[in-house]
Every structure is written in structure tokens, then in C-alpha cells.
Amino acid sequence: MPKRRLGLWAAALAGYAFLYVPLVIVIAYSFNNSRLNAEWVGFTLDWYVSLFHDQDMLVAAGNSLGIALMASLVSTVLGTAAGVAMYRFPSRILSVLVLAPIAIPEILMGVSLLIFFVLLNFTLGLVSVALAHIAFCIGFVAIVVRARLAGMDETLTEAARDCGASPWNTFRYITLPLIMPGVIAGALMAFTLSIDDFVITFFTAGAGTVTLPLQIYSMIKIAVTPEVNAVSSLLMLLTLALIIIASKISPTLLRSE
């Protein structure tokens, strides 16, 4: 049935084009020697140069990296614990707490954390953003870790216990090394989610704090220059590289959702 496959290929190809053409356009225009993102004029690296002289942009990038490091570190530890707990000691409350932040509309989490921080007189800024990011990253790490545990050979931990290893030692020397690829993939995923997050950051950052997505947002809203394309291209390069590495380390990542 070559005819049917041809139609399918054509439709799927159109789907892939739909997914990629917009991203390619953003990257292409980041090298365009024109202030307007309308037609190709000539090649330039000016937008990248001006990016590295833009003080606001550098501050935003620093903030984003700091938040993402903090959020991925803490959420990896808590998410790994959550993943192990969901696998070893399944409980409904835990599953709901871990998975609900992923399932509900993002805006809900953003506004409820905004009310929460303001009522506590907690200053909105880097710390409140990082705390919020940790809350939604835990679930993603937990899902990856649990998937890894589900594929693990249970007899190994039983053997360790039979040989007299304490639960902690069994975890430290048997389980943890075996689930390590999942933990690392989860950490990279959390880092990516944090550095890319816009909605929850938008509500929890307060007036004075800017991250890369917030900076991109205000540039889009006020005045679009190809500098936005340049920062977008770099951010895309970073996050896509991280996700490709994560999916190489833990191939189940692609299917765990």
C-alpha cells in the first residue's frame, strides 16, 4: 500500500513543518541585518553583540540561571524522594500532591502563590520564584524517577537486604546508582522547566525582579527588535541541548508522561 503511506507521509511532513518553521524563522532573523523581522536583508552578528552589552539582559540571564540552579537542585532531591515514595509506599495523598501541580492550569498555581506570599509578607523576588519553581518541578522529577524504578530489577535490593544491608545502605549503594540516569535526567528537566517558565514566574517575581522569559515578554510587548530573536535562539539552544542530553541518559523520559 505505497499510496496510503505517501498520503500519511505528506500529512505528517506538514505537521513537522508546522512545528519547526516558526522556530527556524526566529533563529534565521536573529542573523538578519535589519531592525524589522519582515524580510531577509543580509547576515550580521550585531544582535548577538548588542545582547552581551545589554545590562538588563545580562542581569535577567544571571537571575534565571541562579533560580534554575537552585530550583533544579532542591526539586531533584525532593522529587527523587517523592518518586521513590510513590513507588515503594504508594499513597493517594502523595500522588495527588505530586501530580496535581502538573495537571492544573499553570495560572492557578501562579495566582495562589502570589496570594500566599503577599499574605505572609514574604518579599516577592528571586527566592519566591525559586520556591514556586521547586513546587512544580518536583512532580516532573518524581515521574522520571518512578519510571526508572519500575524498570529496575527488584531482586538486587532484596539480595542486599538479605545480606544484611540497612535500608539506607541498600538505597545508597544499590538503588541510587541504578536510578541515577533517571535522577540526572530529572534534574536537567527541572533546570529546563525553571529557566523557561513564564506564567508562574510572572505572578511570583514582583515588580523588581526580571528573568529571561520576563525580559523577553516585556521586549515583545513594548518594542520588538531582533535582539529578542538572538536571546531566544541562545535560550533555545541551551534548553534543547539539555533535553536531548536528558533523553539520551534516560530514554524512558520521552514516554514517561
Next chain:
Amino acid sequence: MPARTASRLGRWLVSGPPMLYLILFFAVPSLIMVLASFRTPGEFGGLAPLVEEGKLDLNLDSYARFFSESVYAQIFLKSLWYALLTTLFCLVLAYPLASLIARSSKRYRDLLLLLVILPFWSNFLIRVYAWMIILGPNAALAKTVNGVLAWFGHDPVPLLFSAFAVLVCLVYVHLPFMVLPLYANLEKHDQALLDAAQDLGANRWQRFWRITFPLSLPGVYAGAALVFIPAFGIFAIPDILGGPSDSLIGNVIKQQFLETRDWPFGSVLSIVLTVTALALAGLAAWIARHNLGTPSSSKEARA
């Protein structure tokens, strides 16, 4: 230490920290928001004191406002309609992609799947911004469309800052969410069923509509839930790509919290949004589980 106590201790040491964190930074804020929806807005934004002159101030005023001012019901229904349209378009686009991946050889499968997932992992705002460029008034697309319209003597139409731009971008951003569950379902289909149908004389259409599609319904419902929920609460896309009349419920929520500073009403809108989205997703899951009598399909639903 008895073994049972030790395992209990281990259990709490493992599940305790993430649970505490999520109670503090997810459950408590959500409950505070539910409580806030019953309170009175403060004079200068935020909330009025909970206890005033010795009386507990809890009321249904903000809920009454949502149901009595038709402008909010209209925006709510519009958001619902946009989310449904988004889900439908995503399904139409995702089906060929998911079938192709499911039918391709193992060697290319992971690559094709990764290619669908990667755009989802690029920054959300960048993907919205891309459509700002594509649909911009000076870009090739708008010039071509308006050139054709001028040929027919029609006035030029703006592509950007329109409902069209909002919908295209909604579909674009959510497409991977539909492909993944659909693929996971289609991958498990038994080719023998289609072969048997063909032997019995079913043509391509009949095989699709009477075998493949019904069997794929659990995947369709899962994908629909994954697309519908985020699409329903979106605010950035109408904010960036829509015109003044394209505001959705997410934009009203944002406005209530950051501009008007009417927290109780903003909370009511957020709660109505979440309850509706989860109820519809739950309904989809329920239909997927109960409406499909065949043993093979109920197995799929559980997987």
C-alpha cells in the same frame, strides 16, 4: 527497633519532605485561594480583614458577581470554545503524525518522537513570538493574503492581533500534548485486526473509522485533556497575539490580580476555571473507561 517501626520511619523519611514542601507551597496556597474567593476585596486591593467588628466576613458576593455580570460568562464561554477548537485542530494535526511514528520502524521511531517533543521544550514565549513574526503586517504571509484579497476587491485584513492569530498559536503550542498519548495508544494496536478487516472486504475508510479510530479513543481522550486544560487557562497568547476583543478568562484573572487587585473575584474566576477544566478532563477519562465495551480497548484505557 522492631522491623515494622523501622519501615514506618523509612516511609516517613522518604515521603515526608516532598509532602511537606508540597503541602506548604501548593496545598496551603490553593486553600487560601479558595478561602479568598469567599472574602471581601480590600479597600486598596487584596483582601479586607477576615474578622471585622467581631464578625467573620465570609460571603458569596464574588460568586454572585460572576454569575450575574454577563460579560464574564461571555468571556468564559469564549475561552471554553477556543479551548475546544484548539483540541479539535490538535487532534486533526496530531493523528497523521502519531500514526506515522507508530508505524515507522523502531530505528526511526525515537527520533521522530523526539522531533515532536523538542518544540515543546523550547521556550513558550519564543514560540508565541515566532507567530508575531510570521503573522506580522510586513511579513510575506500577510502580504500574500492581502494581495489575494485585494484581487477580489476585499479590504486588507490584519492577521496579527486577531482571533485567528490566537487560535493558530494555541494549536501550535499544544500540538505535542496530543501527539504523545495518541502515539502511545496507536503503537499498541494489533495489525492483525486491520488485516482481518481487509480480508473481510473493509476499505481504507471503514478500517479507519470502525477499527483504528474507536480503539484509539483512550489516547484521544487523554490527549484532549492534556490540550484542553492548559489551553483553557492561557493568558499570554491572547495577551501577545490577540486584539483588545480577544481577551480570554486567563487575561481577566491576570487583570484581577495585577491591575484591579480584586483578589476575591480573581480567585472565583480561577476556581471556576480549574473546576470546569478538571471536570471536563474527568468526564473524558470516565467516557474512555466506561463507554468502550471491548476487552482490548478497556485494556488500552488502563495502560
